[in-house]
Amino acid sequence: MSGARQAQIRVSEIFGPTIQGEGVLIGLPTVFVRTGGCDYRCSWCDSLHAVDSEYRDQWLPMTVDGIWADVTRLSRGKPLMVSLSGGNPAIQPLGGLIAHGHAQGYKFALETQGSVTKEWFADLDVLVLSPKPPSSGMATDWDAFEDCLRLAGNGPAIALKIVVFDDRDYAYAREASARYPDLSVYLQPGNHTPPPPDDDDARVDIDGIMDRMLWLVDKVTEDRWFEARVLPQLHVLLWGNKRGV
Numbered sequence: 001m002s003g004a005r006q007a008q009i010r011v012s013e014i015f016g017p018t019i020q021g022e023g024v025l026i027g028l029p030t031v032f033v034r035t036g037g038c039d040y041r042c043s044w045c046d047s048l049h050a051v052d053s054e055y056r057d058q059w060l061p062m063t064v065d066g067i068w069a070d071v072t073r074l075s076r077g078k079p080l081m082v083s084l085s086g087g088n089p090a091i092q093p094l095g096g097l098i099a100h101g102h103a104q105g106y107k108f109a110l111e112t113q114g115s116v117t118k119e120w121f122a123d124l125d126v127l128v129l130s131p132k133p134p135s136s137g138m139a140t141d142w143d144a145f146e147d148c149l150r151l152a153g154n155g156p157a158i159a160l161k162i163v164v165f166d167d168r169d170y171a172y173a174r175e176a177s178a179r180y181p182d183l184s185v186y187l188q189p190g191n192h193t194p195p196p197p198d199d200d201d202a203r204v205d206i207d208g209i210m211d212r213m214l215w216l217v218d219k220v221t222e223d224r225w226f227e228a229r230v231l232p233q234l235h236v237l238l239w240g241n242k243r244g245v
């Protein structure tokens with residue numbers, strides 16, 4: 001067995017099929033592989049159970065074969081799009097998983113903030129880069145971000161997805177998009193009520209999300225930013241902050 005097949009990947013949860021709730025693949029049936037651990041700490045992160053080391057005892061080191069047994073069981077052996085998220089999945093050794101799945105007709109989309117890059121980005125089908133706006137409390141390292149684009153090359157389709165809570169975030173999204181005019185850009189209203197990691201049924205402020213959604217639509221139309229796409233987190237509208245959907 002090759003080294004890549006035996007690499008240990010830290011997994012927080014594997015679930016689905018559900019529909020991709022965000023961005024360029026919205027509505028597409030998918031199985032999620034959510035890895036554990038992140039180099040960021042966004043103030044409003046909705047997946048702290050896969051970020052905060054307090055939850056690391058819930059993360060399992062898994063091999064490609066172990067993950068693949070779950071993915072094929074959930075998809076009942078029918079190839080589909082696998083969504084790699086986290087935490088930051090870019091810090092995990094995912095190249096072997098992607099090669100193994102591709103050989104069986106599956107596709108792979110990766111969600112990452114663009115702070116860490118890997119050679120295997122070039123093997124992805126879809127790369128979603130989600131640089132973080134000021135409200136997150138994180139600073140963007142644009143050199144690291146550009147490394148992601150460079151290593152991905154012409155391999156995957158690449159899209160920008162930027163969370164927007166307020167005017168400063170919106171200005172950041174405009175700047176980020178202006179830097180990379182060839183990338184399609186998706187604006188996502190922020191959820192002010194991310195789930196506490198231990199509580200699946202936490203209330204979600206749908207009215208607030210809808211208000212920001214309407215505000216964002218006004219902003220892009222007033223600015224004649226006609227390349228931007230504005231989309232809510234569909235899974236949050238459907239299932240609130242529930243985990244595993």
Ligand SMILES: C[S@@+](CC[C@H](N)C(=O)[O-])C[C@H]1O[C@@H](n2cnc3c(N)ncnc32)[C@H](O)[C@@H]1O
Binds near residue numbers: 047085112163189233
């Ligand atoms: C949980 S992150 C995991 C992948 C990677 N760390 C990243 O941030 O792209 C997946 C997506 O959820 C978004 N997200 C996280 N918390 C959110 C919130 N409270 N409201 C809206 N989107 C959020 C992130 O910006 C990212 O686009």
Ligand SMILES: Nc1nc2[nH]cc(C(=O)O)c2c(=O)[nH]1
Binds near residue numbers: 018085111235
């Ligand atoms: N349905 C669904 N769509 C999603 N898109 C991005 C998600 C994520 O947490 O990375 C996510 C998620 O957790 N569920």
Ligand code: SF4
Binds near residue numbers: 041088
């Ligand atoms: S980068 Fe992604 S997973 Fe990490 S803290 Fe921010 S939103 Fe959460």
Ligand SMILES: [Mg+2]
Binds near residue numbers: 046047
């Ligand atoms: Mg999520």
